[in-house]
Amino acid sequence: MNNKAGLLLTVALMLLTAGIRYGRVDSLMEENPPAVSVGDSEGIWIELGEGFPDQGVHQFIDGFTPRSVIQVTLGERNSDRCEKASIDKPLTSGETLCIRLEGAEIIEVKRTWMPASRRIVLGIPLQPQTMTTADWMALPGIGPKLAAAIELDRQKNGDFTSFAQLERVPGIGPGRLAAWERFF
Known part of the structure; x- marks a missing residue:
């Protein structure tokens, strides 16, 4: 092996070692590491569904509205073809957005x-009042x-206004709440 190839191999191994050591050690040492790491970047995660050409989960800037998403994905002129009031309310991370088109008009x-x-x-933190x-x-x-007992309790007693209110459901106690807390 010549000196240049040896130097390149050494640099590549050092970069790989540094990447593993400094970029991933924390997540590997967690008690219950996530299956997929999405990082700590700013923004909201929105799923684009029916009507969008590039369907799937995408990250957008905080404060984006359905109109903003339509402008970015379909173009400025398409966002002007929808006069729905809900199109200008900010999106929340975890929402799915679908549109129905008739020709070029969003209906x-x-x-x-x-x-x-x-x-x-x-x-994305779960919200008990929106769960199926x-x-x-x-x-x-x-x-x-x-799951059926939770839904029945919500129908009888109203939405859960906090995560702790799940304890009112028979079969849910402090132990279960502690196990689920990281998801809410």
């Missing part, structure tokens, strides 16, 4: 939530019966 803008399993992977039965089942230790 419907639909805002929903990403499934809880996707929000968990992205590190399937969302509850994405949490560890919740099966169909407990």
Whole structure:
């Protein structure tokens, strides 16, 4: 091996070692490391669904509205073809945005939530008042019966205004709340 190739190999190994040591050691030493690391960058995670050419989860700047997203993804002139009031309310990380087009005109803008399993992977805090039965089942230790009990309690007693109010559901105590706290 000549000196130039040896030097390049040494530099590459040093960079690889530094990357592993300084870029990933913290996440590898966590008790329950995430399956996917999305970093600590600023912004919101929005899923683009029906009507968008590049569907999937994308990161946008905080304060973006559906109109902003339409401007960025479909162009300025398309955002002017929708007069819906909800188009100018800021998006929240974890929302799904769908549009329905007739020709070039946007006739419907639909805002929903990403499934809880996707929000968990992205590190987006869950909100108990917006979760479905399937969302509850994405949490560890919740099966169909407990998920149904949570939904029944919410129907009878109203939305959970805080994470701690989940304790009012039979079968949920301090231990379960402690295990789920990192998701909320």
